[in-house]
Amino acid sequence: MYVLYHGWRSSASRRVRLCLAEKGLAFESRIIDLTKMEHHSPAFLKLNPNGVIPLLILEDGRSLYESGTICEYLDETHRDPPLRPDDAFQRAEMRNWIRHVDGLIGNLIIFNWAHSMAKVATQWSDAELAEKLKNVPSKERREAWLRTARKPYTDEERQEARDKLRIGLLDRMEAMLAEGTWLLGARYSIADIAAVPFIKRIDEEISPDEMTAARHPRVHAWWQAIQARPAFAVANIGPFTGS
């Protein structure tokens, strides 16, 4: 059986759980607590030197990280149901779309980390904070931790992030959905899966007003269809806010 190191609220983890659920694949769940920096712990770094979740351990012990890569691997090795287009050009568009959505993650973090991450990080002493930051390899993530711990994002920054998600995600999806029910047309694919964790957060907190049938009618219908899929319940994409 697969072993998945993941977080319930981690966007990339949510994508992989969705993909596994669509394929009907079971996995042994190992939770990594990001607020405890478990992804930067020596034990986890032994499994994944990149210090990121999700991490999928295959049955033969080899492992894969990076949600887009994991999803495409799962689709290549478990064909039913197919989660990529049959057409090479559309597969290329799928890969660029995933990459594009990945590039928007900074805008999501501004909202996401204000919850459980902030609850923990604001309690750290300066010495603790400095010690924790030492283990974070990426400059962008160090900055995000620092901001979360000491200098919460301003209303202007939150609005800018909101705008980028509207233009880069909602408006683009609205245009893509003119061609069919799903982002790449008739077949539900990893392109749709890639957007789900973002849309979930936009719908529940970031810009619910943009998710109405009046503002983005096709995205609104897509989101209803996504939530109606049995895999959505299995993947456990729960609310972010609350305890």
Next chain:
Amino acid sequence: MYVLYHGWRSSASRRVRLCLAEKGLAFESRIIDLTKMEHHSPAFLKLNPNGVIPLLILEDGRSLYESGTICEYLDETHRDPPLRPDDAFQRAEMRNWIRHVDGLIGNLIIFNWAHSMAKVATQWSDAELAEKLKNVPSKERREAWLRTARKPYTDEERQEARDKLRIGLLDRMEAMLAEGTWLLGARYSIADIAAVPFIKRIDEEISPDEMTAARHPRVHAWWQAIQARPAFAVANIGPFTGS
């Protein structure tokens, strides 16, 4: 025939030219002059709203951007010679490797832009610079232009970039090459192609001392083998320095 919008010195363009050359595919060449910001011109943005090269125009008029995506598309549509591993896990590793190398581009830019980009950008007046920056959508690239035009990267920054390329690229490649001639083993692949433009620059300017048989013997041998491939000459990966 394909039409390729590209730059001779652009790393991503060099990857796509290498891939086309390995496949023996001809293309109509359209040069985009980055120093003239032609990639942010209204004419080019009509072709690619993302404002990046390379851009491959297919015979039916559709287009693709992003070098990794283009190379994989070319391999899916022109099977001979194959440039991806047959094994799904190795294909996943290939995609993560390309992504990893992509993430190092900022360290290459510090050296690359000090040449022709700086020659042009340092001549701009403050008003011209401000006007040019307005057209650059990415924050990272705006910063790179600003630094190139007004505040050249320091020796410390250059050394830090050099170190990151050594650790993230050369040391990792040395380990990967323990398994075979090429980065993913026996078959030359897009994983190798992805590294070529970086190694070219490391070898000619950034850290030639790290490219010796004494320092990185397997990378040294790999680089000799790469340059001996007929496709390398066809792809025209020329020197960066000089006029």
